[in-house]
Amino acid sequence: MLVHRSARRRGIAQRLMEQAEREASAEGKTVLVLDTVTGDAAERLYERLGWTRVGVIPNYALYPDGRPCSTTVFWKAL
Template sequence: MTVRRLEAPQLRSAADELADLLTDTVADGASIGFLAPLARTAAVDWWRERADAVAAGHLAVWAAPRDGRIIGTVSLAFPGKPNSRHRAELVKLMVHREARGEGLGRRLLTVAEDAAVAAGITLLHLDTETDSPAEHLYRSTGWTRAGVIPDYAASPDGVLRPTTLYYKRVGTGVDGRLGATDGPRR
């Protein structure tokens, strides 16, 4: 399965396809920051707004195309603070309902983890709805559960649900310290 990184112009061009994936994911009940029903125009706008963050190097987005449409995506968000350049947040891992169970989620996760290592990242973190299908993926790929926050976010149907925080150490650090100019190069 091909997974490709999207630069800002490519992200803008793919916003319609990414919006289809996003609306499908929300319609299926995944708690990824949106309430149902998610209007397609709002989903397109949301993806287009991400292009500036990609151009600035604050966000990296990968997409998995198949048969002329995007069926999966994952992103890494890089914090801008000097004391946090060693970490990134894994965000918006989505797989279209029609492509689930084929290993695409695991493939997208591996791509993001490998890219994080290549960028000098040594710590990844994420949050996901507690007891969601995504939790199995993270646990089975070596992510460590850090804790649960009750009533953290509303599910697409508006019900407050707990969120589980996970982290994963990736890459290697020299001594666990960042110097004044050290940190990942993006």
């Protein structure tokens, strides 16, 4: 999920995720899984929307400048 910098902090990501969850549910999905960079705004967003944190995988991916970053895995039952 990506919201343009100029449009952040207006609830757009929350609305996008709520719509994605509604559509997944309408298609019969019952459990969703995602991961996101540990410590970023998205982590708070998913917790606020009721996603359950599984744990952190250290040094899972790389930032564009080559530094390693950890990822946090979440799940949610619909």
